[in-house]
Amino acid sequence: MGDTPEGVALTPGAARAYVANRDSNTVSVIDTATDTVTDTIATGAGPTFPAISPDGTRAYLTIYDDGLVSVIDTVSNAIIADIAVGAGATIVALTPDGTRAYVTRQTTNTVSVIDTATNTVTDTITVGTGPTGVIITPDGTRAYVACFSGAVYVIDTATNNVTATITAGDVPILLAVTPDGAHVYVTNAGSSTVSVIDTAIGAVTATIGVSAQPRFVALSPDGTHVYVANSGPDTVSVIDTATNTVVENIGVGDGPTAIAVFPDGTHAYVTNTLAGTVSDMATTVIPDQGSTGGRTTVTLTGHHLANATAVHFGTAQAVITANTATSLTVITPAGSGAVPVTVTTPGGTGTLGYFYYSPFPALTGISPAAGPVAGSDQEIVITGRNLAGAIDVYFGPTRAVIQTVSDTQITVRAAGAPAPGGNAVTVITPGGTTDGLSYTYLAPSTVTGISPNTGPATGGTEVTITGTGLADTDQVTFNGTPAPFAVISDTTLTATTPPSGTEGTINVTITGPGSTSTTTFTYVSEPNI
Numbered sequence: 001m002g003d004t005p006e007g008v009a010l011t012p013g014a015a016r017a018y019v020a021n022r023d024s025n026t027v028s029v030i031d032t033a034t035d036t037v038t039d040t041i042a043t044g045a046g047p048t049f050p051a052i053s054p055d056g057t058r059a060y061l062t063i064y065d066d067g068l069v070s071v072i073d074t075v076s077n078a079i080i081a082d083i084a085v086g087a088g089a090t091i092v093a094l095t096p097d098g099t100r101a102y103v104t105r106q107t108t109n110t111v112s113v114i115d116t117a118t119n120t121v122t123d124t125i126t127v128g129t130g131p132t133g134v135i136i137t138p139d140g141t142r143a144y145v146a147c148f149s150g151a152v153y154v155i156d157t158a159t160n161n162v163t164a165t166i167t168a169g170d171v172p173i174l175l176a177v178t179p180d181g182a183h184v185y186v187t188n189a190g191s192s193t194v195s196v197i198d199t200a201i202g203a204v205t206a207t208i209g210v211s212a213q214p215r216f217v218a219l220s221p222d223g224t225h226v227y228v229a230n231s232g233p234d235t236v237s238v239i240d241t242a243t244n245t246v247v248e249n250i251g252v253g254d255g256p257t258a259i260a261v262f263p264d265g266t267h268a269y270v271t272n273t274l275a276g277t278v279s280d281m282a283t284t285v286i287p288d289q290g291s292t293g294g295r296t297t298v299t300l301t302g303h304h305l306a307n308a309t310a311v312h313f314g315t316a317q318a319v320i321t322a323n324t325a326t327s328l329t330v331i332t333p334a335g336s337g338a339v340p341v342t343v344t345t346p347g348g349t350g351t352l353g354y355f356y357y358s359p360f361p362a363l364t365g366i367s368p369a370a371g372p373v374a375g376s377d378q379e380i381v382i383t384g385r386n387l388a389g390a391i392d393v394y395f396g397p398t399r400a401v402i403q404t405v406s407d408t409q410i411t412v413r414a415a416g417a418p419a420p421g422g423n424a425v426t427v428i429t430p431g432g433t434t435d436g437l438s439y440t441y442l443a444p445s446t447v448t449g450i451s452p453n454t455g456p457a458t459g460g461t462e463v464t465i466t467g468t469g470l471a472d473t474d475q476v477t478f479n480g481t482p483a484p485f486a487v488i489s490d491t492t493l494t495a496t497t498p499p500s501g502t503e504g505t506i507n508v509t510i511t512g513p514g515s516t517s518t519t520t521f522t523y524v525s526e527p528n529i
Contacts, residue, residue: 007049248287314339358431396423
């Protein structure tokens, strides 16, 4: 790829993929049969996202820095038109009939509408702050626009009027719609969640926690799974749409951003923005990891699967619970290691992929083990064994956001909790659920007094500071200068004033995992004889 690949789109038959390389001002064309780049198209400054026309003859490419939508002839791979839409052109979506394109303009809080027959802008629609993602419903009647301001705007495509504003999560950015148009999935970058909008009632009906920095979201062709690129831990979260729960985190390249699922549902392309690559991610076995004890529900996707008579994980037979021509649902048998998954039908036996049996996890430590009840951006390190592929981490009832994962370590950030206190740490992995550690949410400290509140500028005054939540104090400073201190109780600590170069009243700051509190102290000169 070029530098910083972001958006990716497949032609209708999925014979080719177009990838926008933002920092090299190019589009890479991939032959999907060989997974090789067959052409590179020079563009304007800052290409971000391509969308392919329904007939596959055109690619519409947003050029963020130049404020354009470039039109690419997919036969010659030449740019045949540049449509000026204005500053901040970010994402483009086409109506099902291909007659119009809707383009978000992130810096101007608007959506431009393009007539694709004339390649001209015919309307401009004002929406919320920072519009980024845009999708069109399968029937073409509505456009949904995700805005940084915390809402999804609904546009009637017949009138181009905003007809509803739906409150989503913290910083909603990108969206996908189910094949039946019944639900819209929205990634919320600020809260590392996915909001589920019921389009019939126009409201969020579920919120699903994913990992850090979610970006693009995509649906499987049958609507059974949602794929979310998490650019923080370099994973793709797989959501079961029947339960709205994450069933797997699949490792990909550095900085995954966009996802394009192939029409047969067997694999997907994922752009790895920081690595400058595209991953070809298999989706034939979801999830492809589970407990050595078995009993994991797995969806198998492929071709000619009707009337399957047996499914084997290695040599052990699974229990089939559902079967169509393109998918199977099974319950895994017990096993170990990596094993092939084979399906037997009246037409013969074929291999769909591999399944990885994960051993039961164990936890050995957490640092730090306490933090503010309001939550914190500080990374918390959980150590243990068999942690690879971790799906979720909870501190009591509060879900923590996964930042990175390895087999021996998970880093998370703590969200705000309902109340102070100790909470069991629970880690959910493909191999099972484990606990045994504790994390304590701390109430904010307060300072009610300091005595004495004056002393010589030479320092050396022992003061007593009173308040609440002082037991976990990390530091006491006088006008920014650290002072030696001792914790007496949760309501009392003592400190010795450092020297001060000047007289006057200064701030005394008490810092702990729960918060920062201040009081004042006045330095005075000693009397002269």
